[in-house]
Amino acid sequence: MEHTILYQKEAPSYGHYDIVVLGGGPSGVCAAVEAARNGAKTLLVEGAGMLGGMATTALVGPFMTNYDRDGNRPVVGGLYREIIERLSRTDGAILPEETDSPSIHTSFLQRYHRHVTPFDSFQLQIVLDELTQEAGVDVLLYTRFVDCICENGRIKAVILAALEGLRSVTGDLFIDCTGNADVASAAGVPTWKGEEDSGIPQPGTLMFEVDQVEDERYLARPTKPVKAYRMPRKGCYKVNHYHVYNVDATDSRSMTRAHMEARRQVLDAYRVLHDETPGFEHAQLTQTASVLGMRESRHIEGRYKVTVDDVNQGVKFSDRVALFAFGMDVHTRRSTDSGNFKIEVADIYYVPYRSLLPLSCDNLLVAGKTISCQSQAAGGLRVMPCAMALGQAAGAAAALAKKSGVLPADISIPALHETLRAHGAILD
Numbered sequence: 001m002e003h004t005i006l007y008q009k010e011a012p013s014y015g016h017y018d019i020v021v022l023g024g025g026p027s028g029v030c031a032a033v034e035a036a037r038n039g040a041k042t043l044l045v046e047g048a049g050m051l052g053g054m055a056t057t058a059l060v061g062p063f064m065t066n067y068d069r070d071g072n073r074p075v076v077g078g079l080y081r082e083i084i085e086r087l088s089r090t091d092g093a094i095l096p097e098e099t100d101s102p103s104i105h106t107s108f109l110q111r112y113h114r115h116v117t118p119f120d121s122f123q124l125q126i127v128l129d130e131l132t133q134e135a136g137v138d139v140l141l142y143t144r145f146v147d148c149i150c151e152n153g154r155i156k157a158v159i160l161a162a163l164e165g166l167r168s169v170t171g172d173l174f175i176d177c178t179g180n181a182d183v184a185s186a187a188g189v190p191t192w193k194g195e196e197d198s199g200i201p202q203p204g205t206l207m208f209e210v211d212q213v214e215d216e217r218y219l220a221r222p223t224k225p226v227k228a229y230r231m232p233r234k235g236c237y238k239v240n241h242y243h244v245y246n247v248d249a250t251d252s253r254s255m256t257r258a259h260m261e262a263r264r265q266v267l268d269a270y271r272v273l274h275d276e277t278p279g280f281e282h283a284q285l286t287q288t289a290s291v292l293g294m295r296e297s298r299h300i301e302g303r304y305k306v307t308v309d310d311v312n313q314g315v316k317f318s319d320r321v322a323l324f325a326f327g328m329d330v331h332t333r334r335s336t337d338s339g340n341f342k343i344e345v346a347d348i349y350y351v352p353y354r355s356l357l358p359l360s361c362d363n364l365l366v367a368g369k370t371i372s373c374q375s376q377a378a379g380g381l382r383v384m385p386c387a388m389a390l391g392q393a394a395g396a397a398a399a400l401a402k403k404s405g406v407l408p409a410d411i412s413i414p415a416l417h418e419t420l421r422a423h424g425a426i427l428d
């Protein structure tokens with residue numbers, strides 16, 4: 001950028017909160033609900049007009065498997081389970097024990113895809129509204145985090161672009177669930193983008209939905225040219241097909257170019273479905289995502305960085321806060337690359353609490369896909385059931401820190417485990 005302009009203005013305050021969660025995606029909603037249920041006065045700030053992040057604005061789905069690698073038992077419970085059970089009561093989700101792979105719910109993929117949870121994005125928005133309201137979370141939609149004011153290695157206040165103009169919020173503890181580590185980056189935490197060597201992130205995809213598909217005809221011909229995943233309602237599919245490469249999710253020009261390119265790809269994919277995919281001849285495009293789905297952007301440097309070996313060998317950390325088992329799903333970073341799932345994962349692997357704690361900034365936790373983790377390993381941890389488990393853990397940890405009057409790095413891990421287990425989390 002050639003010129004800068006000094007801009008100074010008073011930012012009226014929305015008040016003071018025990019815990020401020022920035023970003024209302026799968027990790028952010030779970031962080032806020034867990035924090036509020038543990039007695040903290042909690043604010044959840046979301047830039048879009050809905051909660052759910054990639055699951056709603058980007059139409060991503062199904063929820064990837066929450067089972068161990070071979071699909072024998074669930075390894076994520078807690079708020080994830082609560083959310084999908086609520087959804088299933090109104091046929092907004094098919095519970096994972098009722099699905100298997102390969103099937104039309106997994107686009108016929110088998111490996112690592114046993115027991116996914118197909119869900120309806122609109123019903124998810126409703127469930128997340130209800131969940132946050134019932135927990136007493138103060139929610140601000142249409143409000144973006146833009147900067148923070150730090151003092152003595154801690155965040156004192158965050159600056160928000162609200163619809164009324166610039167606003168501020170002070171807080172004791174902050175949780176970055178922006179999916180881009182926006183808060184950590186603004187607070188001076190060391191971060192990197194994409195693959196360590198090249199800086200290239202996983203590609204983006206503009207998801208879309210179609211209905212009026214003849215399931216039986218699609219079922220009969222599993223060799224299909226477009227990746228489509230059936231949702232709970234018969235004949236309705238999410239399509240996750242093309243890739244846009246080398247997109248920087250933290251750069252407006254890059255995202256603008258990529259989103260325009262992805263829109264053209266949707267037209268192409270829709271044509272291929274219509275013309276070449278049995279069962280899709282009469283399919284109707286019902287909606288395209290309002291947000292370009294980005295699989296990867298920043299990663300934070302934390303007190304522990306989860307490695308590919310940890311995921312491959314299933315190292316069982318004493319400060320674990322989440323278990324997971326999805327494969328390291330690294331989509332091709334360049335149009336010339338091939339294949340994902342290149343390295344095997346353990347039957348179960350574990351995420352340590354320290355990977356949610358940034359190297360600097362003592363009153364900040366980070367949850368979701370940007371935790372401290374090697375880029376390849378993040379290929380497994382980035383999916384939604386894991387993001388929710390990490391969010392729940394961050395919310396419980398922040399509330400415990402507030403209650404005990406200590407910094408997040410100094411909380412009692414046995415006490416954290418006790419809270420998480422009492423709230424349905426699976427830790428063994």
Ligand SMILES: Cc1cc2nc3c(=O)[nH]c(=O)nc-3n(C[C@H](O)[C@H](O)[C@H](O)COP(=O)(O)OP(=O)(O)OC[C@H]3O[C@@H](n4cnc5c(N)ncnc54)[C@H](O)[C@@H]3O)c2cc1C
Pocket residue numbers: 022023024025026027028045046047048051052053054055058060061062063064143144145146177178179180182204205206207240292293294295367368369370382383384385387
């Ligand atoms: C194309 C694609 C396909 C995928 N397929 C699957 C799949 O099939 N199953 C699966 O389980 N996972 C899948 N994933 C992965 C999964 O969707 C994400 O990794 C997951 O949603 C991460 O959750 P999160 O809470 O960390 O971040 P996000 O879901 O990205 O949520 C971040 C939230 O923060 C908000 N936000 C961002 N910046 C700011 C700011 N400055 N101020 C305020 N709010 C902000 C955003 O609007 C968003 O709501 C896919 C991802 C993509 C992109």
